[in-house]
Amino acid sequence: MKKISFCLLIFLLPAGCGKTKEARQQLEQARLLYENQQFVAAKNAIDTLRLHFPREVEALKEALTLMRLVERGESERNIAYCDSLLPIRLDEAEKLKKGFLLEKDSLYEDVGRYVWKQQTIERNLERSYIRCGVDEKGEIYLAGIYFGARPLNHTGLKLSLPDGTYAETAAIPYDGGMNYRFKDEGYTSEVVTYKGENGIEAIRLVYNAPDRARIKVEYTGGTPFSLYLSENDLKIIRATYDLAVVLSDVEAMRLEKIKAAKKILYIDSKLNEQ
Numbered sequence: 246m247k248k249i250s251f252c253l254l255i256f257l258l259p260a261g262c263g264k265t266k267e268a269r270q271q272l273e274q275a276r277l278l279y280e281n282q283q284f285v286a287a288k289n290a291i292d293t294l295r296l297h298f299p300r301e302v303e304a305l306k307e308a309l310t311l312m313r314l315v316e317r318g319e320s321e322r323n324i325a326y327c328d329s330l331l332p333i334r335l336d337e338a339e340k341l342k343k344g345f346l347l348e349k350d351s352l353y354e355d356v357g358r359y360v361w362k363q364q365t366i367e368r369n370l371e372r373s374y375i376r377c378g379v380d381e382k383g384e385i386y387l388a389g390i391y392f393g394a395r396p397l398n399h400t401g402l403k404l405s406l407p408d409g410t411y412a413e414t415a416a417i418p419y420d421g422g423m424n425y426r427f428k429d430e431g432y433t434s435e436v437v438t439y440k441g442e443n444g445i446e447a448i449r450l451v452y453n454a455p456d457r458a459r460i461k462v463e464y465t466g467g468t469p470f471s472l473y474l475s476e477n478d479l480k481i482i483r484a485t486y487d488l489a490v491v492l493s494d495v496e497a498m499r500l501e502k503i504k505a506a507k508k509i510l511y512i513d514s515k516l517n518e519q
Contacts, residue, residue, distance in 0.1 A: 264298060264300070264301060265301055265304070267297075267298065268294060268297075268298040268301035268304040269304060271290060271293060271294040271297070271298070271304075272291075272294060272304050272307055272308055272311070274290050275287050275290035275291045275294065275308065275311060276311060278290055279311060279314060279315050279318065282318060282322070284315050284316075284318055284319045284322070287311075287315045288312065288315055288316075291308050291311060291312050291315070294308050295308065310516070310519060313512045313515055313516060314512075314516075316508065316512060317508075317509055317512045317513075320505035320506075320508045320509050320512075321505070321509065323501055323502075323505045324501075324502050324505045324506065327498040327499075327501055327502045327505075328502075330498065331495065331498050331499075334491055334494050334495050334498070335495060337491050338488065338491045338492055338495060341484070341487055341488040341491060342359060342488065344361060344362060344484065345359040345360060345361055345362065345484075345485075345488065346359070346360055346361075346362050346365060347359055347381075348360055348365070348378075349381075356380050356381050356382055357380065357381050358378045358379065358380045358381070358386075359378060359379050359380070359381070359485075359488060359492075360376070360378040361377075361378075361481045361484065361485065363477070363481070364376050364377070364378070364481060369390070371392050371432070372390075372392055373390060373391045373392050373393065373470070373472060374390055374472070374478075375387065375388070375389060375390070375402070375462055375472075375474060375478060375482075376388040376390055377448065377481055377482045377485045378485060379485050379488055379489040379492060380492075381492065382492065382493070382496045383489050383490070383491075383492035383493025383494070383495070383496050384440060384441050384489070384493070385440075385441070385444070385445065385448060385485060385486060385489035386438055386439060386440040386441070386444060387402070387414065387438075387439045387444035387447055387448055387482075388436055388437065388438045388439070389401075389402045389414075389435075389436075389437045389439075389462070389464055390434075390435070390436050391433070391434070391435040391436075391464060391470065392432060392433070392434050392435075393432065393433060393470075394431065394432060394433070395433065395468065396426065396428075396433040396435065396467075396468070397433075397435055397464055397467040397468045397470050398419070398426070398435070398466070398467035398468065399435060399437060399464040399465060399466050399467040399468070399470065400416045400417055400418055400419070400424060400437060400465065400466030400467065401413060401414050401415065401416040401417065401437070401439075401464075401465040401466045402414045402437075402439070402444075402447060402462055402463065402464060402465065403462070403463040403465050404447045404450050404451065404460055404461070404462050404463075404474075405460070405461050405463070406450070406454060406458055406459075406460060407458075407459055410450065411450070412446040412447045412449070412450035413446070413447065413465070414439040414443055414444045414446075414447050415439060415442075415443040415444070416465070416466055417437050417438070417439065417443065423437065423438045423439075423440070424436075424437045424438075448482060448485075448486055449486075451474065451479055451482045451483065452482065452483050452486045454479070456479075457476055457479075458479065459473060460473065460474040460479070461473055462474060
């Protein structure tokens with residue numbers, strides 16, 4: 246029995262040494278990829294090492310440290326990328342803001358909204374129209390505003406082109422917030438706001454429509470009512486969309502820098518523990 250065990254051990258030793266050598270080769274490959282800043286490939290190589298050599302403890306320990314260095318390198322690169330692109334996008338945003346006003350109550354609001362000068366509430370009292378704006382973080386919105394002697398109780402908008410192409414907003418039930426209405430001196434005012442995904446398809450239809458397109462807007466979910474967008478309305482919605490794209494890029498990069506900086510601090514704490 247002892248002879249069999251000894252022979253089996255002799256037989257297994259070369260296999261074990263071979264596995265260790267292969268694991269080391271895989272680790273060195275991952276290390277080389279990291280040094281060349283090929284971070285995605287380096288992570289894939291480390292994952293392969295973990296998958297194929299689960300019993301190579303020493304190699305796996307080194308792989309864990311290497312993975313943290315890879316992720317740290319990724320975070321540093323992301324910060325550098327944001328730092329290089331942010332000034333460009335911020336400059337674009339400042340140029341696109343011309344023609345817009347910032348509506349913000351500094352006492353109650355952390356985030357303001359950019360609205361085209363001609364679409365401020367003060368300039369559009371007692372009329373029905375479509376309003377478009379974007380907040381400082383890049384979230385665009387569309388608002389269906391109605392003013393009339395009889396209430397509509399509408400919840401949505403349908404925008405359509407003469408060729409039958411159309412897009413609809415989400416339906417926003419009355420909640421006193423995104424959908425609110427009130428009466429004053431016998432007239433009804435209704436404002437339904439479609440933020441982000443709730444209105445983006447309708448906005449994109451306008452953005453991609455031919456110049457001077459005759460776009461019909463139907464207020465849906467209540468008493469039928471419709472109007473047509475003017476050329477100026479098209480211009481405003483398109484300008485707002487352009488600004489929204491840039492502002493959302495700026496916000497995404499700002500958040501990415503914060504996320505990357507936090508990750509670096511976390512990784513450094515783990516490396517110091519080792």
